[in-house]
Amino acid sequence: KNKKYKKQRKQKKNMVKQINNNDEWQEFISQNQNFILDFYAQWCGPCKALAQNFEQIQNEYPGVTIVKIDIDTDEMSDVIEAHQVTSIPHIFMYIDGQNKSNFLGNNLGKLKEFAQQVQQKNKK
DSSP: OOOHHHHHHEEEEEEEHHHHHHHHHHHHHOOOOOEEEEEOOTHHHHHHHHHTTTHHHHHHHOOOOOEEEEETTTHHHHHHHHHOOOOSSSEEEEEEEEEEEESSOOOOHHHHHHHHHHHHHHHH
């Protein structure tokens, strides 16, 4: 009985969170130090392909938070500019609240690498 409960708790920690405005972004970064940030658009094929891997990533790397920002959201233009996003999908890895690394395109290998680093950091 106990094992089942533990598993459910672990899964709850996994999050894919949509950020829709600057206030949400500020609140999120004030509470989260280590996470993966995904800039995408609804119409972007490679973005959709990459997003299909998010569930797999979270199963393999429990506790890793992925945040999504739609580049067509006007309220997010400051955050988009700050990250110099010019093409998508554009993925960033935050460690200790710092933007440490990023990659462009649907690259599952790189996404796993980022997830592994975030998970290791969360364990410390």
